[in-house]
Amino acid sequence: MLRVLAVDDEEPALGSCSTCCAPTPGADRRGRRGRHRALRRIGRALETGPDGDDGIDVVFLDIHMPGLTGLDVARLLAGFARPPHIVFVTAHEGFALQAFDLKAVDYVLKPVRRERLAEAVRRVHELVHATAAPAASEQIPVELGGVTRFVPVDDIAYVEAHGDYARLHTDHGSHLVRIPISTLEERWAARGFVRIHRSHLVALGRIDELRLDAGATSVRIGDTDLAVSRRHARTLRDLLMRRAGG
Numbered sequence: 001m002l003r004v005l006a007v008d009d010e011e012p013a014l015g016s017c018s019t020c021c022a023p024t025p026g027a028d029r030r031g032r033r034g035r036h037r038a039l040r041r042i043g044r045a046l047e048t049g050p051d052g053d054d055g056i057d058v059v060f061l062d063i064h065m066p067g068l069t070g071l072d073v074a075r076l077l078a079g080f081a082r083p084p085h086i087v088f089v090t091a092h093e094g095f096a097l098q099a100f101d102l103k104a105v106d107y108v109l110k111p112v113r114r115e116r117l118a119e120a121v122r123r124v125h126e127l128v129h130a131t132a133a134p135a136a137s138e139q140i141p142v143e144l145g146g147v148t149r150f151v152p153v154d155d156i157a158y159v160e161a162h163g164d165y166a167r168l169h170t171d172h173g174s175h176l177v178r179i180p181i182s183t184l185e186e187r188w189a190a191r192g193f194v195r196i197h198r199s200h201l202v203a204l205g206r207i208d209e210l211r212l213d214a215g216a217t218s219v220r221i222g223d224t225d226l227a228v229s230r231r232h233a234r235t236l237r238d239l240l241m242r243r244a245g246g
Contacts, residue, residue: 002125007073008062008089056084058105058124063090071095074102085127087120088190096189097204097239107189116186138191140168142175151175153191157221159184159201166201171222196228196236210240 059077061070070088077083088099091110099107105127106120139150151168160167160174161181168175185195192204202221209220217228217236228236 002121002128003057004060004121005056005058005084006060006089007070008065057128058085058087058121060087060089060108060120063088063092063095071098071102074099074104078102085124087124093189093195094235096194097192097242100190100192104190107186109186119187140177142168142177144175149175153188157203157206158224158226159193161199161201169224194232194236194239196226196232198229200226202226204239204243207240210237 059073061073063070070090074086074088077086086099086102086104087106087108088095088104089108089110089112093109096107105123108116108120138153140153140156141148142151143149151170155170155172156168157171158169159181160169162176164178164180165176166179166181166184168177181199181201185193185201188201193201194204195201196219202219206221207219208222211218211220211225217230217233218225219228219236220226
């Protein structure tokens with residue numbers, strides 16, 4: 001059973017997360033509170049060690065909180081010898097790369113859907129109860145001629161929208177899966193995937209070039225050029241510059 005703490009300075013948001021988490025299989029809600037009380041609570045829990053009765057396995061963190069942000073809290077928690085897992089719960093899409101750099105398990109967008117929260121809990125549960133064997137890359141099943149193959153997410157360079165389907169492009173070909181690109185965007189945000197257009201989701205680390213031509217922005221991934229919409233261009237440039245700067 002996972003020991004869960006939700007941290008948000010807005011009481012309605014805390015209530016929403018707690019309400020969603022309470023019936024989620026595998027989750028034992030240990031509390032919901034603002035950031036200062038949460039830090040004291042987590043500190044006491046971690047001092048008791050992994051076998052303590054009042055430990056915390058995962059913290060659900062909002063990002064925008066006055067004073068100390070959720071990202072700040074996550075950085076502080078990373079300094080503990082046995083930090084809890086982090087799941088960011090936020091209404092803002094623009095902090096996915098920072099969340100990825102902080103090794104967040106997941107990045108859930110508000111308003112929180114119960115099934116999306118259950119997916120985040122499942123991921124944390126797998127990490128907490130994993131064996132000592134090296135962790136395998138996340139894989140996604142694809143159907144091809146009656147055969148199910150498992151494609152590692154790390155092999156996917158970009159995703160192309162096809163209505164309620166998505167086409168996954170790897171170095172060795174492409175695969176059509178019955179998952180909307182919006183779902184993959186949310187699910188893989190913490191893995192470094194970013195939306196550059198309503199039709200494309202790309203792995204940030206697979207971008208070879210960023211091009212500006214007569215006001216139009218595009219990226220090059222291998223031999224493929226993909227347009228970047230004006231809505232996403234500035235955010236993408238900032239993410240790439242921040243990534244290049246370490």
